Amino acid sequence: xxxxxxxxxxxxxxxxxxxxxxxxxxxxxxxxxxxxxxxxxxxxxxxxxxxxxxxxxxxxxxxxxxxxx
Numbered sequence: 688x689x690x691x692x693x694x695x696x697x698x699x700x701x702x703x704x705x706x707x708x709x710x711x712x713x714x715x716x717x718x719x720x721x722x723x724x725x726x727x728x729x730x731x732x733x734x735x736x737x738x739x740x741x742x743x744x745x746x747x748x749x750x751x752x753x754x755x756x
Contacts (some may be wrong), residue, residue, distance in 0.1 A: 697752035704745030712738040 715734030
């Protein structure tokens with residue numbers, strides 16, 4: 688039972704992190720399109736790095752959940 692629970696937690700955490708990465712990516716694109724008074728280079732850099740980190744972490748969690756089977 689504990690192994691199944693761990694697998695579900697890793698899978699759901701991975702899905703959540705991938706969803707966060709998609710939302711951050713979309714937010715960065717929308718903020719870049721809108722006429723806001725922000726430093727676009729900094730916005731794209733920080734947002735892009737955060738989205739990539741979240742996406743890779745999500746993929747890693749999903750891979751860990753499948754590895755434990």
